[in-house]
Amino acid sequence: MNDDLQDAGLMVITGGGRGIGAATALLAARAGYDVCLSYRSDEQAAGQVAARIEAVGRRAWTVQADVSNEADITRLFRCVDNTGRRLSVLVNNAGTLETHMPVAEMTAARLQRVFATNITGSFLCAIEAVKRMAISRGGAGGAIVNVSSVASRLGSPNEYVDYAASKGAIDSFTIGLAKEVAMDGIRVNAVRPGVIYTDIHALGGEPDRVDRVAGMVPMGRGGQPQEVAEAIMWLASTQSSYTTGTLLDVSGGR
Ligand code: NAP
Secondary structure: OOOOOOOOEEEEEOOEEEEEEEHHHHHHHHHHOOOEEEEEOOHHHHHHHHHHHHHOOEEEEEEEEEOOOOHHHHHHHHHHHHHHOOOOEEEOOOOOOOOOOOOOOOOHHHHHHHHHHHHHHHHHHHHHHHHHOOOHHHOOOEEEEOOOOHHHOOOOOOOOHHHHHHHHHHHHHHHHOOOOHHHOOOEEEEEEEEOOOOOOOHHHHOOOOHHHHHOOOOOOOOOOOHHHHHHHHHHHHHHHHHOOOOOOEEEOOO
């Protein structure tokens, strides 16, 4: 272990194997966190991130857990408890979207899938985190960072209004939970990324979506996962000690 780094406790990152979650995991390790990262199916990617965390002298745990499944979340947090480390940060990053289509063509099954992962999964992970962090429950406080999206205010017409609405729910959840647990030593904030170069756009059927949309971004380009991760790390850290209930756009001005 690198003794030069201060021990920042344990950060749990859902969907930490790829994209924004993976970038956050790597920055977290460099900032002195041990990291427990969950993934849904890409074990290899999660393992590679864990190896890079261990290469900088921090501990890493990978846990297969689908956040749309309550039993998986229970198991994830049992693993968290078994690490013996103090849970100091939860990053609710796991998220999904489905093929571009107008609302009129959506089905109940699709809505349930998107909402279960993006909304219920984030709620259930936060519930587990609050139980462990809240001062009134014997915890030491902590930080929760939700990964929302600028889609919550743009609406994503003809692409995925369901996804945008799920992120709108995350914004409200962030504001409400922040007020509820402020006196328990827990800060709750959200980042709202714009278009970022990750694999998520392939799920919508347009892997190169970032390049198409980049022209609508005032800064004229898509963002990199690390640029979002930097904002997540600030909200997770004590440098943002007086910031809670905030929605931080990381979107190149869009
Ligand atoms: P990504 O590269 O597709 O990575 C998504 C990660 O989430 C993967 O690690 C995946 O696990 C995991 N995941 C997906 N569904 C899951 C589930 N049901 N249970 C557990 N893990 C699950 O996507 P990303 O762009 O980094 O997205 C991360 C977050 O940023 C999401 O909440 C997304 O909505 C948000 N966001 C992204 C953008 C963007 O332009 N990229 C913009 C705004 C907001 P596996 O690796 O096992 O598949």
